[in-house]
Amino acid sequence: MTHRSVFHRLGLCVAAGAAIAAAPAFAHHSFNAYDMSKTETVSGSIKEFRWGAPHSSMVLIYLDKDGKQQVMSVVSGSPLAFSKQGLAPRDFHRGDKVTVTYHPNTSGGPGGAMASLTLPDGKTYKDSEAAAAAPGAGPAPPAGPPQK
Amino acid sequence: MIKSRPRHVTGAVVAGALLAAGIAISAAAATPDLQGVWKLAAPTKTLKPVSGSVPFTAQGRKQYEENKRLQAKGDYDDYDITLSRCNNAGVPRLMMTPERFKIWQRFGIVTFDFEWNRALRQIDASGQPPREDMLGRALATTMTGTSKGHWEGDTLVAETTNLSDRTLLDDLVPHTQDIKVIEHLRLVDPDTLEDRITIDDSAYFKRPWDAVLTYKRQPAAVFPEDVCLDRVQAHQAAFPSR
């Protein structure tokens, strides 16, 4: 079972465009590799959740259009981004059935950048950085922690 | 009875001896000196309790048996991602590497510098507040967790928490993310380092249990660059590398 997805690009998550260039580069992840004009939905179960900063990635087991079991990676924000919406790493377990909306990889491979996530208990998470980078979004919210 | 001769990071005589041995000098005064190059005296893949067998709870035993079943099938990525993908072996399993590691002490931070995959772990015995955590890293567990230490006489006492449950204690024994690992590190004699490890994880073990690892001092060395991912790609063993 192989798939191609672009994540953890260059080991250094760099801000993509002028909109988020002003804040520290290490606080963002780039959206260059994703088609921000499209949003796809997938339901599946969590295989693993790799927490990291500035971003995390979730590996999801899902059924493709032929009913075959596949694996995809969806990139999302840091533990801090999740905690701001009341979610902690403890809330994510292997085998949890989740629904994810995401902006697909430009390469065409399965997976992409998370737009939203819904957990089995109904709790949801919306990736604010992805929302800001999508076309039609307003000015980017201040990204990263407040400056001292 | 073993007579130990405590080494302290103080004084020109000790400094000179360390320089001659090619070992860097810590800036701390009167802190025991565990620095040097170390290697397990008796390589082992199993973390053996000091007495009796591992005191599993029913839940712990169930997960352990599942790991054994997956091991027999060769489904390593389903239970041991250190073996399958070079994931950081974590605490305490890094301490079971059959290869060498160095201990450095500076500004109260004890850094373990492993030959295997250039891995790192640290024990913070500085007494300083933790580094600013702007991205909320401490909200998630990591493979080496957070290790706070202090000195009691000649012994470094360290407590490690916030450990990811994606690691194993050894090649089979599982743990939860609520585990607490306590270590007592000291020089038994100038060339022998002992790490007494206490495992405290009530979901998987009925009571805390101890294991002891013993290391022998090695000559100063430049470690060859070990890139575990290259070995795995070449279908060689990941951990240990030999």
Add this chain to the structure above:
Amino acid sequence: MMTEFVWRSGFKRLVLAGVTVLALGAGGAGAQILVIQPPIVLTPADTLVSELPPPQPGVSNATPLAADAPMPSADPRDLGGTWIHDQALAFRMQRDMYGVLVPYNMDGAKVLERRVVSLNKGAPYTNASATCRPPGPQWQRDLNMPFQIFQSPDVIEFVFEEYHGRWYVIMDPAKAPPPRQKEYMGYSVGHWSGDTLVVESSGFKQALWMDVDGTPVSANGKLIQRIRKVDNADHAPFLEIETTVVDPTYYTRPWTVVRTFAWQPALTSFSEYNCEEQIGDPTVDADAGLIPEPKD
């Protein structure tokens, strides 16, 4: 861009980005300004790289040193401690330490071009950093993450937070000859020249990306690093490292960049770096979804 003041009898000379400005006379209303700009001749390689889309700007993460922080050793040849590149990361080097264009030949310009284009298309080429391999000494140091230096007469070891990296500078090659197999970080030999540590790095296992955009150095290239500790008694000691790139494969002559690394003992406690969890996943392609780069 670096500027350089050279005082000579009677006049001041300022060199800025290859342009020389002379101020003749004692200054004030009587001074005459003469601007000498040598004709800037752009080679076809210069033109090619100059027309690429501009790189991302980096941002400094400099923080002042705590008032009660321990200070470095007074010995100028003792580099031990914790340091960090806290100046804005150069995503693409573009100009050397004198502000002069990096002297690409056409082969080098084309390599940079294809890397920048692939990045901007969202289909970047495979490189060490993205595949959790050691990225070579320059990229490793330049990242805005701390490193510790441990020093003995025979070897100086750098331990980096990012990539859990290591860099060994061999001071006595007889005691640590080149390894049988080439290493990603190359083989680095150092010697003291006054209070400057001069380190030659060569024997790289693979070609290097010097920065995020992929400023190239071939596997046969050589880096010469000049490292000195600077303490101006302003409570802000730093290391200065000049790196000279010697690589006739991609450049018409050697060229040098300079970086400074602030003393920051408070950063000695590192964050864990564990890219292997992701990159080592057996369900993922070995090249992590990146495009293999064409061989030159």
